[in-house]
């Protein structure tokens with residue numbers, strides 16, 4: 001048993017408070033148990049001399065500890081007049097780690113300076129600094145995106161760091177506090193990206209040696225911690241962003257509560273014409289799926305939009321759509337996605353539809369694609385609009401474009417399926433386009449209404 005009751009691969013209580021200070025472009029207070037670090041990101045319109053004229057940016061870090069961050073007072077380095085070797089080593093590590101997950105050419109000739117100030121030290125201050133620095137960096141980048149200083153996010157991977165070690169009583173343990181760290185036989189800091197790439201491993205047999213197998217075990221334990229930290233970073237970042245985007249005057253970004261890739265592409269194309277960027281739930285992998293328990297498109301669209309709007313505390317749009325076939329009394333309707341089973345496979349759904357319509361004549365195979373959109377914001381009555389497209393159900397799937405039932409949905413005037421149309425054509429005529437146009441007519445007025 002660890003002295004604080006934790007499991008061996010359990011983190012201390014981690015908290016990431018964003019917008020901690022008001023002046024920096026990105027600001028975070030990150031705590032790991034009793035370790036507390038303030039991490040601020042500053043955007044500067046200049047680069048070090050060796051990068052002048054290269055159109056490449058720079059990210060660098062400084063690290064420091066307040067005198068009473070430690071048990072006994074440690075003199076300020078400013079009073080001593082020079083940085084200790086430990087400080088130099090840590091700030092280089094932080095800068096190097098951040099530079100390995102950012103495309104500096106997208107940043108342009110600008111620098112982002114990350115200041116890590118430890119206000120209380122109880123083990124793991126460098127790993128807390130790196131983990132907090134990723135959040136502060138992303139917040140500063142998000143501000144640059146919102147202010148249209150840059151148009152693409154230069155961050156190419158996630159980043160977090162954690163300590164692992166081996167103690168005599170407990171073997172391999174994650175996230176050592178000061179008590180464990182000072183007694184540890186082996187001590188290791190691991191910096192890793194979200195895609196599982198290692199950036200740095202600093203491992204030392206302080207009091208004893210360790211085997212190759214133990215090294216692997218320590219890396220596995222570190223990876224568990226890092227995965228968890230990345231989830232917490234995402235939550236912190238998405239909640240901050242959304243606080244800002246509730247205000248309509250802020251950057252034009254809409255979060256769409258869908259995990260359907262086909263829909264996401266169509267929304268992206270249609271909204272970009274209107275000057276909006278979109279995010280979907282594919283950008284929020286940590287959020288749970290909303291169960292579609294309703295019996296109408298509107299009920300399900302409300303469930304999706306209102307649940308996610310509450311969770312993220314922001315403006316959210318959802319789409320519930322489907323195919324209504326007249327010969328089947330409007331089926332599959334709201335059950336379109338799950339027509340042939342919970343795994344929601346398009347091919348199986350199409351096959352089942354063809355089977356159900358085996359003996360139905362061409363003129364009786366009329367159908368409509370339906371799309372209901374719901375726009376929701378916490379504390380406000382949601383906005384509901386819809387759009388439909390008329391067609392006929394074909395007898396064999398045709399075409400490669402689109403998604404869902406598109407290969408079976410024949411446009412009578414063209415005698416071609418929707419899947420045979422280019423995305424541009426589909427997006428001009430689809431049920432989704434019609435619903436979005438209806439939405440746009442009332443969008444601004446709804447946004448301005450008091451909650």
Ligand SMILES: O=c1nc[nH]c2c1ncn2[C@H]1C[C@H](O)[C@@H](COP(=O)(O)OP(=O)(O)OP(=O)(O)O)O1
Pocket residue numbers: 257258259260263292319320321322323336337338344349369402403404405406430432
């Ligand atoms: O333009 C379309 N072209 C072809 N098929 C379409 C279309 N629009 C909706 N559909 C079909 C796909 C799916 O079988 C069902 C939607 O079900 P629906 O619950 O709204 O979406 P979903 O579960 O795939 O994603 P999500 O709920 O995360 O938005 O209707």
Ligand SMILES: [Mg+2]
Pocket residue numbers: 292337
């Ligand atoms: Mg669904």
